[in-house]
Amino acid sequence: MSRIVELAALIQQRTADINAHLQExxxxxxxxxxxxPTEQNLTGEEMVKARDDVLGATLELHNLILGPAMCLRPVLNGVSLQAIYKYDIAAAVPVHGEISFAELANKIGLSEHNVRRILRYAMVFHHVFREPREGFVAHTAASRRVRENPNTRAGLGYMFDEVWPSFAHGWNDYHKSDKPFYKHYASHPDMAQRFGKAMAAFTDAHGNAPSFLAKNYPWEAINNGNGTVVDLGGAKGHVSALLAHQFPNLQFVVQDMPEVIAGAAEALPEDLQGRVKFQAHDFFTEQKVHADVYLLRNILHNWSDTYSIRILRALIPALRPGSRIVLHDYILPQPGTMSRMKEMAVRDMDLIMLTLCNSRERQEADRIELFKKADSRFSNIKMWTPHGAALSIIEVVWGEAGVQAALS
Known part of the structure; x- marks a missing residue:
């Protein structure tokens, strides 16, 4: 059987499996x-795998039919989304209504022919907006999400204003800054606020959801369920709030730069007020809060080894025997050891980290070496990747080198 027929059969079978799941x-x-729906209801190990099978097979089939020469052409089809973000076009299109290209162009300050070409491109490439009748624009589920979900909009802005330019120029060169991005945010609070919202949007991406962390780490065993968790670089507290809902006896301290956490405490649900606290803190400086667990979710991948070691060493003054450092991060796989879609996501993030932060994702051996360089008392390193998750959980115990410290 040829590869293209094999892929087509796989797509047909796994699509039927997904359809049956939805109907049942x-x-x-x-x-x-x-x-x-703006999110797929494909949960559970089997449905997550079915989704990955279909996406990986359709992508491979697409590229095989496209051919090697065309696959070498650069992909630039995000430009229409960049314009939709920049001119806030989604907000100008009525929900459950329509607007002419001419009226829309007048509202956002662009020429009619440019609006038409931008949106028709987005329609065919991304299913963003539709043309219910010639010359008029209406929403799809995708464009309506951009209009109604501020985190989704922030995610678009972050990718187009910071990540994309960094691929070509490097973040510091493009922004004409000699500071790391998080220090640049101190004098650009609008960027800091967008970054916090963008991170909240990205944490919910398929396979990255914090629910994997909540379900697959023994939070209930931390100090018999009454422990304290410090969420370093926790932005608006999105992850801590989720954990606090599920583990009502745990206390959380979300630490981040003051411009990032601004307004976060007031936005918490009433039942979490007082149990999820926010504290301005630069994680390169000495940690003052004694806690049972220090959570670093998607933090160390932003930093080279030199700076990551500084972050870890800054924790040491507050650590007590048995304290845990829990990372929720990618672990780079060996090629071909995970589904194509998951490996693509990891490789994609690895290059983003290179261009955006001059940092990297790490393999298992890299992580072990990093903690070893930081201090030999970081011991008993455990790593596991929950079924269906893209991010791995890494737990490190603070204590005498090589001595196991049990959860109290």
Whole structure:
């Protein structure tokens, strides 16, 4: 059997599996209709794998039919989304209504022919907006999400204003700054606020959701369920709030730069007020809070080894025997050891880290070496990747080198 026929058969079978799951559980079918679901209801190990199988196979089949020469052409089809973000076009299109290209162009200050070409491009490439009749624009589920979800909009802005330019120029060169991005944010609070919202959007991405961390780490065993967790670089407290809901006896301290946490405490649900606290803190400086667990979710991948070691060493003054450092981060796989879609996501993030931060994702051996260089008392390193997750959980115990310290 040829590879293209093999892929087509796999797509047909796994799509049928997904369809059966949706029907059996009375779940909505995928659609880009304006009122359609903006998230796929494919949970559980088998459905996550089915989704990965279909996406990986369709991508490979697409590229095989496209051919090697065309696959070498650069992908620039995000430009229309950049314009949609920059001119806030989604906000100008009425929900459950329509607007002419001419009126829309007048509202956002662009020429009619440019609006038409930008949106028709987004329609065909991304299913963002639709043209219900010639010359008029209406929402799809995707464009409506951009209009109604501020974190989604922040995510677009972050990618186009910071990540994309960094691929070509490097973050510091493009922004004409001699400071790391987090220090640059101190004098650019609008960027800091967008970064916090963007991180909240990205944490919920498929396979990256903090629910994997909540379900697959023994939070209930931390000081018999009554422990304290410091969430370093926790932005608006999105992850701590989730954990606090599920483990009502734990206390959380979210630490980040003051411009990032501004307004976060007031936005918490009433039942979390007082149990999730926010504290301005630069994680390169000495840690003052004694805690049972120090959570670093997608933190060390932002920093080279030199700076990552500084972050870890800054924790030492507050650590007590048995204190845990818990990372929720990618572990670079050996090629071909995970699904194509998951490996693509990891390789993609690795290059983003190179261009954005001059940092990297790390293999298992890299992480062991990093803690060893920071201090030999970081011991008993454990790493595991929950079924269906893209991010791994790494636990490190503080104590005498080589001595196991149990959760109290």
């Amino acid at each position: 559980n009375n779940l909505p079918q995928p659609t880009f209709d304006e009122d359609g």
